[in-house]
Each structure stands twice: as structure tokens, then as C-alpha cells.
Amino acid sequence: MSLKLEDIPFEEGVQKGIENDFMRQAVSGAQGRFRAGRLKQAQELGNWEDWRKLGEEIRTHTVNHIDFYLHQLSEQVEKRGGHVYFAETAEEANSYIKQVIQTKNAKKIVKSKSMVTEEIGLNDALAETGTEVVESDLGEWILQLEGDHPSHIVTPALHKNKEQIRKTFAQKRGYTGSSEPEELAAFARKQLRSDFLQADVGITGCNFAIAESGTITLVTNEGNADMVWTVPDTLITVMGMERIVPTWEEMEVLVGLLTRSAVGQKLTSYITAYTGCREEDEIDGPNDYHLVIVDNGRSNALGTEFQAALHCIRCGSCINVCPVYRHIGGHAYNSVYPGPIGAVLTPVLDGYDDHKDLPYASSLCGACTEACPVRIPLHEMLVLHRQKIVENGDTPFAEKMMMKGVGMWGGSPFVYKMSTKLAHSALKPWTKDETIENGPGPLKAWTAVRNLAAPPKQSFRSWFENRKKDGEN
Amino acid sequence: MAVYNRDEFLNKLAAKLGRPRRTEGVVRPVWRVNPQYEVFKGMDQEELVDIFANQCEAIHTDFVRTDVAHLKNVLVDVIKSYGGESIILPKDPRNEIYGLPDCFNELQQDTNIHVWDYTIGKENEKIAERANIGITFSDITLAETATVTLFHNKHHGRSISLMPKNYIAIIPKSTLVPRMTQAAAIIHEKIEKGELVASCVSFISGPSNSADIEMNLIVGVHGPVKATYILVDE
Ligand code: SF4
Numbered sequence: 001m002s003l004k005l006e007d008i009p010f011e012e013g014v015q016k017g018i019e020n021d022f023m024r025q026a027v028s029g030a031q032g033r034f035r036a037g038r039l040k041q042a043q044e045l046g047n048w049e050d051w052r053k054l055g056e057e058i059r060t061h062t063v064n065h066i067d068f069y070l071h072q073l074s075e076q077v078e079k080r081g082g083h084v085y086f087a088e089t090a091e092e093a094n095s096y097i098k099q100v101i102q103t104k105n106a107k108k109i110v111k112s113k114s115m116v117t118e119e120i121g122l123n124d125a126l127a128e129t130g131t132e133v134v135e136s137d138l139g140e141w142i143l144q145l146e147g148d149h150p151s152h153i154v155t156p157a158l159h160k161n162k163e164q165i166r167k168t169f170a171q172k173r174g175y176t177g178s179s180e181p182e183e184l185a186a187f188a189r190k191q192l193r194s195d196f197l198q199a200d201v202g203i204t205g206c207n208f209a210i211a212e213s214g215t216i217t218l219v220t221n222e223g224n225a226d227m228v229w230t231v232p233d234t235l236i237t238v239m240g241m242e243r244i245v246p247t248w249e250e251m252e253v254l255v256g257l258l259t260r261s262a263v264g265q266k267l268t269s270y271i272t273a274y275t276g277c278r279e280e281d282e283i284d285g286p287n288d289y290h291l292v293i294v295d296n297g298r299s300n301a302l303g304t305e306f307q308a309a310l311h312c313i314r315c316g317s318c319i320n321v322c323p324v325y326r327h328i329g330g331h332a333y334n335s336v337y338p339g340p341i342g343a344v345l346t347p348v349l350d351g352y353d354d355h356k357d358l359p360y361a362s363s364l365c366g367a368c369t370e371a372c373p374v375r376i377p378l379h380e381m382l383v384l385h386r387q388k389i390v391e392n393g394d395t396p397f398a399e400k401m402m403m404k405g406v407g408m409w410g411g412s413p414f415v416y417k418m419s420t421k422l423a424h425s426a427l428k429p430w431t432k433d434e435t436i437e438n439g440p441g442p443l444k445a446w447t448a449v450r451n452l453a454a455p456p457k458q459s460f461r462s463w464f465e466n467r468k469k470d471g472e473n
Numbered sequence: 474m475a476v477y478n479r480d481e482f483l484n485k486l487a488a489k490l491g492r493p494r495r496t497e498g499v500v501r502p503v504w505r506v507n508p509q510y511e512v513f514k515g516m517d518q519e520e521l522v523d524i525f526a527n528q529c530e531a532i533h534t535d536f537v538r539t540d541v542a543h544l545k546n547v548l549v550d551v552i553k554s555y556g557g558e559s560i561i562l563p564k565d566p567r568n569e570i571y572g573l574p575d576c577f578n579e580l581q582q583d584t585n586i587h588v589w590d591y592t593i594g595k596e597n598e599k600i601a602e603r604a605n606i607g608i609t610f611s612d613i614t615l616a617e618t619a620t621v622t623l624f625h626n627k628h629h630g631r632s633i634s635l636m637p638k639n640y641i642a643i644i645p646k647s648t649l650v651p652r653m654t655q656a657a658a659i660i661h662e663k664i665e666k667g668e669l670v671a672s673c674v675s676f677i678s679g680p681s682n683s684a685d686i687e688m689n690l691i692v693g694v695h696g697p698v699k700a701t702y703i704l705v706d707e
Contacts, residue, residue: 030688050508057504064490067483068499078474080672086482096477138694139685155685162687181686185694192695197602212661213670223635223681223696229673230631231598241486246501248664252657253509263684267618267653269532270696271676278672281591281627283598285672295482302489 004334004354013332020329026158027151027329034154034320037264038371045260055257056375058250059311062242066302066310069211069244070293076214080276082289090120090296097122097203097236098129100290104234106131106200110192112218112225113137114205115314116240116294118150118336119349122203134195136224138188145172151330151338154262154316159329192224202228202286206239207313208254209291212247215275216291219255221268229274235286241293242310248273254313257373261315297349305384306348311374312341318368318378324361333358340368344381352389359385512617513651521616521649522704528619532679533692535701536619544643544705545576548608551701552580555639558605559585561597563629567610571643571705591627601632607697609634611644613659617652619702620678624671631673640680640697644704 042048062069074084087093101109109131111117126133135144139157143150145168150156157165162179169175169187177183204225208217216237218225229235245251251273259265278285301307319325319339330338335346335355343358359382362368368378487494513521522538529536539547552560557580562568568588577586587600601607609629611621621642625631634640650656653676664670681696692698 026687033688045508045512047508047511050506053506054504054508057502057506061502065495065499067486067490068495068497070486071479071483071496074476074479078476080669081474083474084476084479086476086478088478088482088485092478136695137685138683142685155688157685158688160686165686181689181691184686185683185691189694193602196695213664215670215674221681222683222685222694224694226631226635226675227695230635248657248661249654250501252653256509256653266528267615267620267676267678269678269681271620271653271678273670273674273676275670275672279627282625282630282672283589283591283594283627284625284630284632293482295485299486299489302486303491 004350013328013334020159026161028326030152030155030158031320031322031326034262034264034316035371038261038317038320041260041264041266051253051257052373052375054253055313055373056311058245058253059313059374060308062245062250063302063307063310066242066244069246070241072211073209073214073244074291074293076212077276077289077291078214080214080289082214082276082291084291084293086293086295088295090294093120093238093292093294093296094122094125096292097238097290098125100234100236101126101129101131101201104200104288106234108195108199109133109201109203110136110196110199110228110232111140111203112205112220112228113140113156114203114238115336116205116296117203117238119240120238120294120296122238131201134192134199136192136196136222136228137220138185138222138224141188141192142168145169149331150336152316152319159331192227196227196231199228199232201234201236202232203236203238204228206237206243207258208251209239209244210246210248210251210273211244213275215248215251215273217251217255217271217273219258219268220270220272221263221265223270226270226272229272229286230284233286234288234290236290236292238292238294241295241298242312254374258313258315261313261317261371261373297351301348306344306381308376309341309344309348309381311376312345313374314341315373317371317373321367321371323363323365323367328361333361340378340382341376344376344378344385347385352385352392356389359389509652509654512654516651518646518649521651522646525614525616525619525649525704528617529679529702532619533682533700534619534679535699536704537701538704538706540706541571544703545572545579547703548573548576548641548643549579551641551703552584552606555606555641555699557581557584559587559600559603559637560606560608561587561589561601561604561633561637562608563589563610563633565610565629567643567645571610573608589628589630589633597630598632598636601630601636604637606639606641607633607635607637608641608643611642611648613650613656614644614648615652615656615676616649618678620653620676621702622656623675623677625673625675626671631675634675634677635696638693638698640677640700642677642700642702644702646704646706649704 077084085096135141142157152158166179206216207219259267277289325339333342335342347355362382364379366379526536612624613622680700681694682692683694
């Protein structure tokens, strides 16, 4: 199973991203707001560095003992009337889920947003069963109507503007209203309500599974996951195997880190923790519950220098600070997981063959590492990937280009080269009056001592063009 | 109930980690730093009320404070401001203690009141879906995030606070704790003692919302469009 979204070369995806002006503006606006929201919340909470250390310690301990905690989780879910299926591959997961759905003779499935189901290609697999699958997260629903893919792990339809959305609603669902977001959302609410009420099966992802009680925690603002849990009699949860914590106490810490980092909120509107099947005489919730725990390449990271990539809580902070993502957008990564975490994780899950350009989609500025609420050394892992790719004798396009003397990332002093050679605009959010204050990552140490002159205005576009020319010979 | 493929799957993970598989004996360590216990440490209930009230504004939720004697009037006002019509609520001993039946007598005759009744099964969900207002008590209330915590059971379905257009939470002041840390600790302790956690625990902070369309905040998506929290001094 490939994590690739489309069968196009990396270069082409990047070019498409750069040419999409609306997308680039939307991305940079979103990045700015997410980043500001996170920083505000971190500041309000105080001692943010302690929180990050706690997050890291919890994730490290849990992943180090992942076999123990998954065992405990499965025992608890079973005790509460649920089935647990351990799936080593995407195919295994999909065929188990298909089987459940066929046994139920289901006509309609409602889903809440889940990265792992995107990763395993569940919707395509379900299409084979002839069952109607409805994505219920507003952004995902918009994309589903259009047949498009998410471009951001938190706001999947970031690359769509409201006029495009209005048109899609009109074409696909006969919508006659305006392009006002409230009106669009009210329309979606109505449409999706009837889907919820008719659904036979619900499918959710999982933000954090709690081992001690077999509980699944879902974090949302819209309340769609709650509808998915409440109405259908059959519920299937699909979780990446690492999305687990020992007890409710760690869940609480990580949920707080997640909501602050992901959307700049202290908590989202709904944090819902459900356990197994509904109890006797309860009306809401499933009476047939299935938890599907997916490996799909994650175990490749265990015991290696990439293990910490499994600590990720999918907050998107690294994406929201990444100067490269800012310019090329989510689709250019051509992976379910975009941005720095995508560049780290995708080759781990899926091998280098299809993704050897990804570790080069980074300026190694270190902003991602600094933003990560669980302190994953993302940019160090990107360097490691590059080393491995080169050691394999597998020189991707980007590496060849670098060796030809663009010298973007090589040589020393690395920091200064980065600041002068990387596109001017990449540093924009931290540029004030053409000097850089409080630069990201390694720049920070420099700027703490003296303010650097801002790098010359070479645009990412021209950098990319040069890079392309160099790569061609 | 069954568990499939567990041994192969977990044995492989243990092998990758370079050690034998563990099914017992792993003890959760004492974490080296614990900033979660420091937040609002030593604050009294009044200070927590202030934090709670401020946060309500941030989450687009109306905040009203009253006492048991005046709850009836306040509740009638809020219900009327939402247009009355139809109300659903759990079967909860606190309904009587806080004088809710009395309050409902004050409402127009044609206001539909439904108290969750498990004997009529899925009909409860349908009523909730049509209801204009859902009302619940908060079991644990988190000051920092203006969150009500609900433990659902056969007398209290998740639908009540989810499906109606408007949501009202009645919050006894004594349920107020600093933050989710305390709620998680209470639940964790019960689990340690062998108690079963509710099949659904929900932490609700205001009405439903989304930023999925051009990052504009839209209040009211799948869940309630409006919410009021009524804090009751006891
Ligand atoms: S790697 Fe860190 S910053 Fe990036 S999504 Fe994961 S947890 Fe968030």
C-alpha cells in the first residue's frame, strides 16, 4: 500500500503548489494564525518547556513499552464487550473492516476525520463493498464531494476558498445559498444530520487510546465524532498502534498539548472518551464495537533512530512553522502526511523508493523541532534520512542538485548559508525591518547575540527554478 | 468478543525493541516534571469561578451565576431566550433537588418536556434530535477551560447535550475544579479501585464550531449552536 496520493513526481507537485496562489496565501495565513494561537496558549500556561518535557517523557515511556500497553488496552476493550483486531498491514485492516460491514449488511457509513484511514486507503476499499461512506468532518466532507485530498492534517480543506465550496455544494447537493461560511456550514449540518440518523455503521479514528480502561479519546470542535459514536449500532475505531497512553492522567496532559498546539485552544469543544459497547439499557453508543489497531510500517521505526517519530500526536505545529510547507502547500508532499512530520514519517512507513525526495523538502532551519510539543528532533531525523538515502547509493534529484554546488544545506557555517541562500520570504514571519529578530531554530542563537541582516530577496520561486535547471543536467 | 492476531503482532513489536514481550510488570514512572499540578494551585472556589466565567466568553458561551433559590427564574429566562418549544433532559435526581419541575411549570403550556426514559429505546434519540434545548447538570466542571464533564448512563444519553440546537448546563459550584488534571485523577483513582468507567465521558467546552472554511470561526456545526452555563451557588 503506497502512501502516495497521486502518481506524479515530486517536482511536479511542488510546481503545482507554487503556482496555486490562493493556496499559498491561505497556507501562509493559516500558518500565522495557528502559530500565534499556539504561542499565546503556551505563554498563558507558563513553563511551556516543562510541558514539552513531560509530553516527551510520556511518549518515550509509552512507545518503549508499546507491547505492554497495547496488550492491556485490548484486554480492557474485550472486557467491555468490544472486539480487537491487530492489523499488520493496511490490507489486513481493510479486509477486516470490510468483513464487519458486509456482515452487518450496512448501507451507509458515517466517518469522523481520521488520518490513519486515509493512510490505509479505507474509503477506496469500502467503495468495493458498494456501501455509501460519508465523511462528517466539515472540511473532509467538502473534499469528499469534490474528490480531493486533505492538504493539512488539522484543517484538511485549507486550500479551498468559500466560493469554490459554494459551487461544489451547488453542483453536488443543489445548494442555492451564498458563500457565507455560516450559511455553508448550516447547509452541511442539515445534510449531514440526515446521514448520521440513517447510518448503520460509524467509523472513527483515535487521538489517544487509554490502556488502563480500554478507552478511546476523540478531540473535535464540530461534534461530528460524537454523532458518529452516538447514533449507529455498530462502531469501528481505527487507530495507529502508537496512539496510546497508559492512563487517563497522561491522556489529559497530551490532550492539552494537542489542542493548544494544533488549534491554539485550551481544549476543543468536545473531548469525548468512550469505552467499548454501551451498557445495558443505554440507548446511545454502539452495541457492536470493533477496535482495529494498525501497524502498517510503524514498527519499522521501533528500535531504530526513528523511534521518536512514533511519539507524534498529530498536532500539525511543525507544519505550521515550516517555511517550505508555506511555499509548496500540503499536496506537494504527495503523501497523506505533509510537512516536516510527513517528510520524517512517510519514508519510515513506506520506504524510500517512493519518497526519497521528501527529506529534502526542508531547509533544516529547525523551526519544526522547536515547535513540536513532544520534542521530536524532526530536522535531525531529516538529516538522518538523507544520509541513509545517500548511503543506499540512491541519489535523489534534490541531492544531485545540492552536490552540483548550490550548497544550500551543505558546508559550513550551515546556519549562515541557510539564512542567505534560502528564499527571503521563507524567513518573513520573523523579519522586522529587514533584519531578523528571533529567527527560528538555529538562527535563534545567532539572533540572540546580534540581529542578522535579512537575506537578499531571492524568491522561493527563483530558487526552485534554479534548482530545477541544475537538476536537469 | 474476540481479540485477533495479538500474539504475532505484539511479539514482533517486542522483537523490534530487542527484548522479550511484556504483558505485566510495567510500572508507569513518576514523571520528572509535573507542571499540570501547578496550574491554579491553592486557588479557592471564588477565584476558580472568576477564571471559569472569563473563559466562557472565550468559548462563545453565555455565563450566568445564581443561587438555588433563584435558579428557577434564571432558567426560565434562558429557556425563553432560546425560544422554548421543546426540552430534553436526563433522568437525574438533581432535577428535583434543584427544583426543575417547578421551573417547567412556569413555561408555556405547549412547551414539550421530555425526561430521558430508557424504556422507550431509540425514541429518546429521535426526541433529542427534534428538541430545541438540551439541559444537563455538570458532574465535574473545569475552571481553566470552562468545561462541563458528563458521565453518561442509561438515564442520561449523549444525545441530550449534542443534538438539540441549544444547550444549557447547570453547574453546582461544588463541582468546580481547576482543570482537566483533577477530573482525570478522579477517574483514574476509580479505575484503580476496580470501578468501571462510564461507556461515554464527555468534556464539553461551549457550542460546536469549525474553522474549516477559510479559517473563519463558525459557531454551531453538528452539535449545539448556542450554549449557556448556569453556575449555582449552593
Ligand atoms: S511531529 Fe511534533 S509538531 Fe509535528 S505533528 Fe507531530 S507532534 Fe506535532
